[in-house]
Amino acid sequence: MTVHGHFLRRAGIGTDPSFLHEERLYVNRERATLHVMERHRDHLVDDIETARSLAERAGIPWERSAAPVEARMLAVIGIGNRFRRDDGAGLEVARRLRESDPAGVEILEQEGEPASLLEAWSHAHEALVIDGVSSGAPPGTLHRFEVAEGPLPVELFSPSTHALGVADAVELARELDRLPGRLAVYGIEGEDFGVGEGLTATVQAAVDQLVAELHEELGGRDLRA
Amino acid sequence: MAEEPRTRTIKTNALARVEGEGAMHVRIRDGEVDDVRLEIYEPPRFFEAFLRGRRFSEAPDITARICGICPVAYQTSAFNAIEDAFGMDVGEGITSLRRLMYCGEWVESHALHVFLLHAPDFLGFDSAWAMAREHGEVVEMGLNIKKAGNDLLRAVGGRAVHPVNVRVGGFYRAPAKRELEELVPALEAAREQASAAVDWVAKLPFPDFEQDYEFVALRHPERYAIEGGRLVSGSGLDIGPGEYEEHFTESHIEHSTALHSRMRDGGTYFLGPMARYSLNSEQLSPLAREAAERAALGPDCRNPFKSIIVRAVETLYALDEALRLIAAYDQPQPPALDAVPRDSEGCGWSEAPRGMLWHRYRLEADGAIAQAKIVPPTSQNQARIEEDLREFVRPRVELDDERLQWECEQAIRNYDPCISCSTHFLRLEVDRG
Numbered sequence: 001m002t003v004h005g006h007f008l009r010r011a012g013i014g015t016d017p018s019f020l021h022e023e024r025l026y027v028n029r030e031r032a033t034l035h036v037m038e039r040h041r042d043h044l045v046d047d048i049e050t051a052r053s054l055a056e057r058a059g060i061p062w063e064r065s066a067a068p069v070e071a072r073m074l075a076v077i078g079i080g081n082r083f084r085r086d087d088g089a090g091l092e093v094a095r096r097l098r099e100s101d102p103a104g105v106e107i108l109e110q111e112g113e114p115a116s117l118l119e120a121w122s123h124a125h126e127a128l129v130i131d132g133v134s135s136g137a138p139p140g141t142l143h144r145f146e147v148a149e150g151p152l153p154v155e156l157f158s159p160s161t162h163a164l165g166v167a168d169a170v171e172l173a174r175e176l177d178r179l180p181g182r183l184a185v186y187g188i189e190g191e192d193f194g195v196g197e198g199l200t201a202t203v204q205a206a207v208d209q210l211v212a213e214l215h216e217e218l219g220g221r222d223l224r225a
Numbered sequence: 226m227a228e229e230p231r232t233r234t235i236k237t238n239a240l241a242r243v244e245g246e247g248a249m250h251v252r253i254r255d256g257e258v259d260d261v262r263l264e265i266y267e268p269p270r271f272f273e274a275f276l277r278g279r280r281f282s283e284a285p286d287i288t289a290r291i292c293g294i295c296p297v298a299y300q301t302s303a304f305n306a307i308e309d310a311f312g313m314d315v316g317e318g319i320t321s322l323r324r325l326m327y328c329g330e331w332v333e334s335h336a337l338h339v340f341l342l343h344a345p346d347f348l349g350f351d352s353a354w355a356m357a358r359e360h361g362e363v364v365e366m367g368l369n370i371k372k373a374g375n376d377l378l379r380a381v382g383g384r385a386v387h388p389v390n391v392r393v394g395g396f397y398r399a400p401a402k403r404e405l406e407e408l409v410p411a412l413e414a415a416r417e418q419a420s421a422a423v424d425w426v427a428k429l430p431f432p433d434f435e436q437d438y439e440f441v442a443l444r445h446p447e448r449y450a451i452e453g454g455r456l457v458s459g460s461g462l463d464i465g466p467g468e469y470e471e472h473f474t475e476s477h478i479e480h481s482t483a484l485h486s487r488m489r490d491g492g493t494y495f496l497g498p499m500a501r502y503s504l505n506s507e508q509l510s511p512l513a514r515e516a517a518e519r520a521a522l523g524p525d526c527r528n529p530f531k532s533i534i535v536r537a538v539e540t541l542y543a544l545d546e547a548l549r550l551i552a553a554y555d556q557p558q559p560p561a562l563d564a565v566p567r568d569s570e571g572c573g574w575s576e577a578p579r580g581m582l583w584h585r586y587r588l589e590a591d592g593a594i595a596q597a598k599i600v601p602p603t604s605q606n607q608a609r610i611e612e613d614l615r616e617f618v619r620p621r622v623e624l625d626d627e628r629l630q631w632e633c634e635q636a637i638r639n640y641d642p643c644i645s646c647s648t649h650f651l652r653l654e655v656d657r658g
Contacts, residue, residue, distance in 0.1 A: 032410030036376075039407045083271065083290060111293030114353070115337055115371050171354035172341075176361060176368075195271040 074105045075124035075180070076214070079112040079131040079166060086139075086190030086203045090130040093188075096211045102218045114169035118178050126182040130210065131166050132190045132203075139191035140202040142210060147174075147183040186210060249614070249633060252656045253622050259658075261614045263607060263637070269599050276597040281307050281566060281588055282393055288584070288599065289388070292643055294337065297330040297378070297388060298577030299599075301452055304393045306584040309466065310571025311393075311564055318557030319395040324452045325405075325550040326381040326388065327575070331451070331543040332374030332415070334578035335498075335536045338641045339426065340367025343533050346635040347429040363425065366418050370540060373408075373415030377547055380408055395561030405551045412548050419541040420516055426537045427520035432632075434617060435527040438609070439492055440500035443576050449508040449542065450501070451576050457504060458494065466572035469583050475600060486605040493609040496580025496602045497640060498535040499526050510549070513542035529613060529639035536641070566592030577602050579641045603643040610640055626655050 055061075078094025080087045091109050098107045108120050112131065121127035133143060135153070145152050152167040166185060173179045188207065191200045199207065252260040269291045276287060285303040289296035301323060308315065340363065341353040350356040357364040380400055382388020390397050441462065445454035457463050464472060475486050488494055502509075503525035506517065517538045526535055568590040574583045580602030587596040617636050621629060 032414060035410060036407050039403075043404075081290075081293075083275075113293055113337065114341065115368050116375070118368065119372065119375070168352055168354060171352070172357055172364070175354050175357035176365060 073125045074218070075108060075121055075127040076105055076218075077108045077110055077117065077120050077127060077129045079110050079117075079129060081111065083195060083197060085192040085194055085196050086188075086199055087132045087193050088197075089132040089188040089190060089199060089203050089207055090186075092199060092204075092207050093130045093186075093210055093214070096207070097214060097218070100215065102215075105218055112166060112169075114172055117166070117169040118173050118176070121180045121183060122173070122178045124180045127180045128184050128186065128214065129166060130186045130188065132193075133187035134190055134193065135187075137189045139189050139200065140206040141189035142206055143187035143189065145185045145187070147179060147185060152185060249637075250656070251614075251618055251629070251633075252658070253618075254658045256622055258615055258618045258622060261611050261618065263611050263614065269601065273597045273599055276594050279594050281310075281564070281586070281592045281594060284586065284594060284597070285391055285393065286389070291599075291601075294334050294643070295330060295577045295579070295582075297327050297382065298575055298582050300388065300391050301327060301575040302573050302577075302582045302584040302599075303586075304391070305453055305573025305575060306466070306571045306586050307393045307564070307573070307588070308571070309573050310569040310586060310588050311567060312569075313394060313562055313564065315395055315562055316557075318555060319561070320452065321550055321554070322381060322396060322399060322557060323391075324448075325547055325554075326378060326391070327451050328543040328547040328550070329374045329377030329381065331578050332419075332540055332547075333371050333378065334374075334641075335540040335543070336367050336371035336374060338578075338638075339422070339533055339536050339540070340364055340371075343536075343635075343638050343641075344426070344429070346631075346638060347431075347530075347533070366422060370415045370418050370422065370544075373411050373544065376411060377408055380404055392561055394564045395557065395559070397560065399556050399558075399560035402551075402554050402556060405554055409548065409551060412544055412551075416512075416541065416544040416548065419537065419544050420512070423516040423520050423534065423537040423541055426533050429533065431528060431530045433528075434530060436529070436613060436616060438495040438500070438527060439488070440503045440525075441494045441496055441581065442500040442504045443574065443581055444505055445508075449505055449546070453573075453575055456574070456581065459504065466574050466583065469572060469574070469600075470585075473600075473605075475604070485608040486600060487608055493612055494605070495609050496605050497532065498539050498578075499529065499532045500580065501576060502526060502535045502538065509538070509542050510545045512545050513538050516541050529636070532639050532641070564592075566590065579603060579643065580606060601643065603640070606640045606642070610637055610642075613639070629655065 076094060076097055078090040078092070080090040082088035082091050094107050094109050097105070106124065110116055110120060117129070121129075135141075135143070137143070147170050152170055170179070170183070170185070173183075188203060188210065190203055248264045250260070250262045251258065269288075272288060272291055276284060279287065284307060285300040288299040288303045291299055344363070344367075345351065345353055345356040348356060348360070350359075353364060378384075378388060381390065381396075383390035383397075439459055441456060441458045443450035443454035444457045455463055455465055456469070462472065472489055473486055474489060486494075502517075502522070506514070506522075506524060509517070517534075520534050520538070522531070522534060522538065526532075566588060568588065570585070570587045572583065572585045574581055576582075582602055583600040585596075585598040586594055589595050613636055614633060618629070618633065621632060624632070
């Protein structure tokens with residue numbers, strides 16, 4: 001697993017007792033994670049059984065949901081604070097995409113706190129991040145970045161209502177070898193970041209445009225393959 | 226010396242998009258600090274207005290949105306206040322589960338601050354990722370500890386951010402013991418790492434800076450106060466949540482839209498890990514006390530830069546306490562008591578990772594919120610941070626502006642101010658006259 005492999009590479013394989021100690025901690029942690037996942041799986045099976053028997057007892061028709069459960073490999077992460085007007089643009093994109101429930105896509109809404117971002121995308125093969133930004137460009141401008149091509153412009157993804165910005169999270173992930181295979185970052189230029197709910201009209205239009213674009217992109221791919 | 230007055234704006238970094246937050250002004254005259262003013266916190270006035278007319282049951286979830294890092298603190302203070310208004314006592318089982326969830330938040334918040342925000346200051350890195358380049362294993366350790374907190378919060382609260390499982394009166398669903406027991410191996414591993422983390426932060430270089438603080442923190446007769454208690458101070462204050470406004474005042478400061486809190490006698494006070502540690506350290510678990518001893522913290526700590534050690538000790542404690550609570554866990558039945566609204570007023574508080582957070586609600590007979598008041602820890606610490614900066618800048622006026630900004634930011638981060646203003650945000654204006 002990456003954490004462990006990364007650690008070996010960084011620390012150098014050696015017999016330093018403190019290193020061996022650290023390594024043991026990582027191995028224990030991996031084992032613990034696996035254990036938890038197995039337990040979760042067992043509980044899910046139990047829960048499905050319980051739900052099925054309850055439905056039957058109550059006379060509610062029950063059938064297996066049409067779509068098979070697929071491995072979720074693409075993560076769409078909306079970032080922002082919906083109580084800060086246009087800062088909620090990224091969240092709005094995520095919410096809208098969730099409505100259509102694209103297959104094989106995990107849709108998340110986050111605050112932009114870097115450690116949680118790392119966790120959110122580190123198990124995905126591909127991740128799309130959408131954030132509200134302020135760079136001085138006309139409101140509603142869509143900025144697009146492929147992280148593989150270089151660092152994000154810090155002035156664009158600088159912290160606002162978030163502790164550290166998306167740019168920090170990306171660089172942290174790069175250092176720690178925790179970037180997904182592809183990471184694209186979309187910035188929606190905001191107009192009003194004051195307290196309050198609801199997007200400005202210009203930003204709402206940009207959200208509509210990006211949602212349509214992402215629909216097309218996600219719809220054109222079969223992620224279950 | 227040239228007497229031509231000048232005000233130089235050293236850095237205007239970030240936060241341009243949120244006006245009015247994160248500015249610090251230092252006025253220097255004849256080599257002496259003349260004035261220090263800080264605007265770092267915008268109080269949650271919007272939320273207080275937003276709450277009016279809403280159902281009491283919405284208060285925990287709405288106020289949780291004020292902060293992505295301490296939602297549990299907002300939720301806990303909210304239901305403490307509303308349960309106070311309704312005259313409810315949820316009992317030990319529910320209280321223990323709330324404390325367990327709160328431990329998850331302490332771990333998450335402290336690990337984030339210690340490893341990603343504060344440690345880079347001490348080591349001369351301007352970001353966590355620059356630090357990760359040379360200290361990758363330390364950052365990994367921090368992220369791992371933080372993840373244990375996330376997982377705990379998710380297991381009890383239903384989600385890692387903004388827990389959705391809590392309500393006035395208790396929980397929508399209390400986890401089964403086996404669900405919590407699954408967390409044990411990861412929590413144990415994180416506890417071991419947190420212990421190593423205390424030793425690591427203790428070796429950081431600390432400026433020689435001590436102040437005579439008035440520490441204020443909750444105290445509980447039986448345990449290190451987190452989810453409730455009475456408010457005590459180093460000089461003998463001992464009050465319940467309903468008496469808060471008799472002893473503390475909030476006032477508008479001319480230079481700022483923010484409010485500063487002071488004690489009634491006009492003095493500043495200090496909230497947060499260092500206050501909790503200095504007032505209640507004898508209630509820490511043996512493991513946490515041993516770690517504090519190894520780090521030579523002593524019975525109290527008055528160097529705010531060493532708050533990073535105290536945070537590491539509290540992280541260790543929270544993990545240790547979580548394991549204790551899981552071992553003793555008995556699934557509360559029912560998971561919540563029914564809340565019966567009445568025409569009432571109630572106050573409640575809890576120890577957010579960055580210090581005591583107070584709420585007051587006035588409720589109508591039908592359960593609608595007539596008035597809400599929220600006093601967060603960062604606005605209470607603000608006046609104290611300014612005093613620290615005044616003392617801190619005095620022997621450092623000769624530093625160039627860039628260096629001065631760096632050191633001042635570090636001094637502000639000692640207080641782990643709320644997330645919306647906790648990082649490299651600061652607009653510093655040095656007016657050297």
